[in-house]
Amino acid sequence: MPSTFTAVSYGETLPQETLRQVRAVLAANGLRITGETAESHPGFECATFALAAGTKDTGDAVTRLRAALAAAPIAGVDTAVVPDSLRGAERKFIIMDVDSTLIQQEVIELLAAHAGTEAEVAKVTAAAMRGELDFAQSLHHRVATLAGLPESVLNEVGGKIKLSVGAERLVARSKAAGHAVAAVSGGFSQILAPLAAELGLDFALANDLEIVDGHLTGRVHGAVVDRAAKAASLRAWSAQAGIGQGATMAIGDGANDLDMMAAAALGVAFNAKPAVRAVADAQINLPNLDVALALAGIPVA
Template sequence: MPSTFTAVSYGQTLSPAVMEKVRTVLTDHGYTIASERGEHHPGFEAVVLELGSLAPSGTTDAQAAARLARLRKALTEAGAGEVSTAVVPDSLRHAARKFIIMDVDSTLIQQEVIELLAAHAGAEAEVAKVTAAAMRGELDFAESLHHRVATLAGLPESVLAEVGAKVKLSVGAERFVAQAKAAGHVVAAVSGGFSQILAPLAERLGLDFALANDLEIIDGHLTGKVSGAVVDRASKAVQLQTWSAESGIRQGATMAIGDGANDLDMMAAAALGVAFNAKPAVREAADAQINLPNLDVALALANIQDA
């Protein structure tokens, strides 16, 4: 695993007292702070602390991972909700080209599209309940998707345009994608939602890759089925690996961002897995957490500067 990392502390405000706790945790765990700088972004602040090696010579990958996990836990406790600190591999931060992949519903956008569609069928409450359980990892995603999509049977195709017009990007999403693209990085979105909604959004943002499920439409109406294989947690990880390889970007320069259990495999496959205002189980498994409404905190994590 990478031997050098950078700690990035971020929040709406960064008090001197909390930052001193962060520095103390790092030094108490044996890490040297080589340099420190502050960054000001719309809606949040960040402090970047360059660290030396986190793995002494002779440390195995398992030992290094365990040591890093202990550090991350201690930093989370030090922040106490006021500030988050991510320990980011320098293979990502210093890469000339990075690959960034995001979930869509409740990550790139603020809503769950299936719930917006279900409202037209009078099934919003039922679908929202199933969606929440699936995102917590309590239900098989493919099975839950088929159940939810079945409630849409008979809706006219026109509801897709109506719902698409209601979609709201997450705060900072447009800035995040635009700045990453302007700096020459590759940005992708993969969704357990629907291509009929994602495709125009991907075109608008200029995403390099996008994939979602296809709602089956016959004679101008939704059939309540999806066409082809379901985009589930395993396929999301496959797309990360496939698209990053096609782009000539190694695994060490990849970042995956998501909020639900369906995103866990791709987050694990990335050099940095980021939980965005996520469910508890996802936050626990992630390398980093963004618990602000700002998706563009990821710019600070990945060291993507204004072009």
């Protein structure tokens, strides 16, 4: 029996010539289009192709197609190949990074601005997200620059947080459809906890900044939430929610998200660093998390 899966093409616009090019890649890889739909949403358009391959090995067909689409010179559009274990799941598990994914900013840089170390911290953060530095060591280095700041800066910074476009809708639509949504961050629980409560997230985890006598000490409590911890969170929380890993989607932008993305049925690079885009199952290169709803097969509108 042939294997089935779905390809989703998306971009700011999807001209007919672009769709013709996508269809040609699908056909060149021995795939039969069994259904096609097109949708237009604020900020992006998408086309969904239901596919059948003449092989029982879905994994092989998906890998081959992803490589062919990545190599195809189709400008202005990305195409994700999504396994039916995710698209067709009655309940799905969606887990996101926080800084530069769920929210638009890097919280530690906002905090560092109060300490006069923003330039230094931003440089280290960028290198860590590119995978050039050990994340835990880089975090300890950056947090050390915050020593002495009054606890009140956390509320001030929290008030400046801006959700990414589509983030609130991604959570709300997913929850309304009965799916589970989580956030895991190499940032700080003092910022994530109120945000998670506001959005109604099912699970959330971040580092705890140590505070003594009303001031940041420049240290964090406990083990750092690194790439291994993020992957472990995906496995533990999806199991707790009663959702198999075949129905999981992980979204992130930096090297600290790679293990989590690899553990998911679909790992999505969101406006990510080049090293992350290169190994992700799918890319969202638009500043719009609504695309993630389309990938997972959850109604956007």
